[in-house]
Amino acid sequence: MSKATILVVDDEEDIRELVALNLDREGYTILTCETGEQALALARAKTPDLVLLDLMLPGIDGLEVCKRLKADPAQQHVPVVMLTAKGEESDIVAGLELGADDYVTKPFSGKVLVARVRRLLRKVAETADDKALVKVHGLVIDPARHEVLLNGKPITLTLTEFNILHTLSRRPGLVFTRYQIVDAIHGDDYLVTDRAVDVQIVALRRKLGSCGKLIETVRGVGYKFKD
Amino acid sequence: MSKATILVVDDEEDIRELVALNLDREGYTILTCETGEQALALARAKTPDLVLLDLMLPGIDGLEVCKRLKADPAQQHVPVVMLTAKGEESDIVAGLELGADDYVTKPFSGKVLVARVRRLLRKVAETADDKALVKVHGLVIDPARHEVLLNGKPITLTLTEFNILHTLSRRPGLVFTRYQIVDAIHGDDYLVTDRAVDVQIVALRRKLGSCGKLIETVRGVGYKFKD
DNA sequence: ATAGGTCCGTCCAGGTTCTGGAAGGAGAGA
DNA sequence: TCTCTCCTTCCAGAACCTGGACGGACCTAT
Numbered sequence: 019m020s021k022a023t024i025l026v027v028d029d030e031e032d033i034r035e036l037v038a039l040n041l042d043r044e045g046y047t048i049l050t051c052e053t054g055e056q057a058l059a060l061a062r063a064k065t066p067d068l069v070l071l072d073l074m075l076p077g078i079d080g081l082e083v084c085k086r087l088k089a090d091p092a093q094q095h096v097p098v099v100m101l102t103a104k105g106e107e108s109d110i111v112a113g114l115e116l117g118a119d120d121y122v123t124k125p126f127s128g129k130v131l132v133a134r135v136r137r138l139l140r141k142v143a144e145t146a147d148d149k150a151l152v153k154v155h156g157l158v159i160d161p162a163r164h165e166v167l168l169n170g171k172p173i174t175l176t177l178t179e180f181n182i183l184h185t186l187s188r189r190p191g192l193v194f195t196r197y198q199i200v201d202a203i204h205g206d207d208y209l210v211t212d213r214a215v216d217v218q219i220v221a222l223r224r225k226l227g228s229c230g231k232l233i234e235t236v237r238g239v240g241y242k243f244k245d
Numbered sequence: 246m247s248k249a250t251i252l253v254v255d256d257e258e259d260i261r262e263l264v265a266l267n268l269d270r271e272g273y274t275i276l277t278c279e280t281g282e283q284a285l286a287l288a289r290a291k292t293p294d295l296v297l298l299d300l301m302l303p304g305i306d307g308l309e310v311c312k313r314l315k316a317d318p319a320q321q322h323v324p325v326v327m328l329t330a331k332g333e334e335s336d337i338v339a340g341l342e343l344g345a346d347d348y349v350t351k352p353f354s355g356k357v358l359v360a361r362v363r364r365l366l367r368k369v370a371e372t373a374d375d376k377a378l379v380k381v382h383g384l385v386i387d388p389a390r391h392e393v394l395l396n397g398k399p400i401t402l403t404l405t406e407f408n409i410l411h412t413l414s415r416r417p418g419l420v421f422t423r424y425q426i427v428d429a430i431h432g433d434d435y436l437v438t439d440r441a442v443d444v445q446i447v448a449l450r451r452k453l454g455s456c457g458k459l460i461e462t463v464r465g466v467g468y469k470f471k472d
Numbered sequence: 473a474t475a476g477g478t479c480c481g482t483c484c485a486g487g488t489t490c491t492g493g494a495a496g497g498a499g500a501g502a
Numbered sequence: 503t504c505t506c507t508c509c510t511t512c513c514a515g516a517a518c519c520t521g522g523a524c525g526g527a528c529c530t531a532t
Contacts (some may be wrong), residue, residue, distance in 0.1 A: 051334075051338055055342055056338040056341070056342065059338065059341035059342045060338065060341055062341070063341050063345070063346055063347050063348070064347075176506085176507060176508080177507080177508095178507080178508070191390045191392070192389055192390055193389065193390060193391045195367075197363060197367060198367075201364075206360075206364050207357065207360035207361055207364055208360070209356040209357070209359075209360050210508090210509065210510090211509075211510065211511090213491090213509085213510075213511085214508075214509055214510075216491070216492070216493090217492095217493085217494095217508080217509075217510090218508085219492090220491095220492065220493065220494095223492095235490095235491070235492090236391050237403070237404060237489095237490065237491075237517070237518080238404035238489085238490070238518090239391055239404065242390065242391070245390075403517080403518065403519085404518085405518080405519070437519085437520065437521090438520070438521060438522085440480095440520080440521070440522080441519070441520050441521075443480065443481065443482085444481090444482080444483095444519080444520075444521095445519085446481090447481065447482065462479095462480070462481095464478095464479065464480075464527095464528070464529085465478085465479070465529095473532100474531100474532085475530100475531090475532085476529105476530090476531090476532105477528105477529085477530090477531105478527100478528085478529080478530100479526105479527080479528075479529095480525105480526085480527070480528090481524105481525090481526080481527090482523100482524090482525090482526100483522105483523090483524090484521105484522095484523095485520105485521095485522095486519105486520090486521090487518105487519090487520085487521100488517105488518080488519075488520090489516105489517085489518075489519085490515105490516085490517075490518085491514105491515090491516080491517090492513105492514095492515085492516095493512105493513090493514090493515105494511105494512090494513090495510105495511090495512085495513105496509105496510085496511085496512105497508105497509085497510085497511105498507105498508090498509080498510100499506105499507090499508090499509100500505100500506090500507085500508105501504105501505090501506085501507105502503100502504085502505080502506100
């Protein structure tokens with residue numbers, strides 16, 4: 019997985035810089051903007067992995083932004099962290115009721131912020147990344163332990179191979195295009211040729227031995243896991 | 246199914262060539278123009294699948310073009326990617342608020358550009374309702390799995406056969422000319438003899454067995470799926 | 473009913489496109 | 503540096519699509 023993209027919405031430049039500095043150091047990709055309108059537009063275009071949202075904004079205020087984000091099916095799973103001034107507890111409560119996931123009160127330290135962000139992203143990753151075991155035809159895929167059992171015996175896969183196998187086997191029968199597979203593993207705009215997937219598939223099939231035929235190729239479209 | 250048409254709007258020849266080169270290599274059909282007026286005219290005439298739009302244009306500028314495209318019901322669903330100079334964040338945000346779908350900052354690499362374009366086009370394709378299940382007369386067509394069930398049993402079709410069946414069965418009773426069928430599958434201006442369709446239809450009918458008669462010939466016109 | 477014209481079904485071979493597989497090289501981490 | 507992983511590139515084989523030819527089916531006017 020690539021590093022997450024975080025949208026920072028605040029009308030004070032100092033805050034934006036403080037936040038950006040700290041998060042940038044952690045390797046996150048940062049998008050910043052000043053108003054609620056901009057925030058909604060940016061969120062729609064980029065679908066960030068997390069939103070840091072000041073509640074006191076000119077124009078559309080933070081609560082309204084939060085509400086709209088949570089109303090959009092494409093965005094509603096994106097965690098929102100509110101930035102509030104100390105003592106605005108009513109706002110905090112209102113925000114949480116609207117679906118915000120956490121809050122940080124100003125003034126805050128960079129460390130606290132980073133910790134919160136990291137925790138939330140991890141939480142999302144864990145719930146989104148289906149940790150459930152996948153068992154099919156003598157094959158057990160265990161995402162929690164990052165392990166694959168072939169007829170009871172563990173086999174070693176590289177990270178990419180494992181991810182591809184997991185992606186396909188999680189939705190047996192569904193066809194994935196090569197680029198869908200790439201995206202599922204590396205995130206959007208990761209720059210590779212689609213033939214790179216073929217190579218991984220070949221290696222996977224070989225390592226899976228007799229179970230290799232569970233990965234079916236759909237000519238002209240992509241690959242799917244046998245149903 | 247066929248490769249998309251992309252409209253590139255930029256007043257710098259270098260940029261146009263760079264973009265065209267990269268996209269052409271990917272198999273996209275490229276239209277280029279230099280001014281906002283030309284862009285609007287071309288967009289109306291050709292309805293491209295995506296627009297790459299420089300914001301700094303002589304005459305009508307990029308933002309205005311974007312605004313007008315998004316105001317036109319016939320065009321508003323066409324994704325717009327802005328090309329901006331680095332540091333013009335205000336323009337980016339303004340563009341996004343006007344409905345642009347993504348942006349790329351100059352200077353950009355061909356790879357990044359291609360990745361963005363591909364991602365957006367796929368996003369559009371996925372939201373289209375092409376993946377809905379079609380059930381008719383003991384026949385189930387499942388685009389998501391790329392699978393056809395004939396009385397509960399799966400039958401194997403080639404890609405073209407599948408696409409034709411899907412096209413016809415989605416609108417039972419409607420007659421499609423041979424060229425309409427070709428267009429639906431390979432996109433406009435794909436040059437084949439209409440005889441090619443017949444051959445596919447024959448194979449389809451044979452594979453469908455008793456359900457073969459669901460595909461009816463309309464003499465002098467084309468084919469339709471039984472209502 | 474028949475003849476003539478148009479359109480469709482079928483077969484086959486040639487050419488195109490797609491995939492499997494192998495080899496080589498770049499980059500990250502030990 | 504060495505190793506491991508992953509990506510690109512190339513090639514050959516296979517699957518597939520298409521064009522063309524031909525006979526039969528259908529329609530219409532006579």
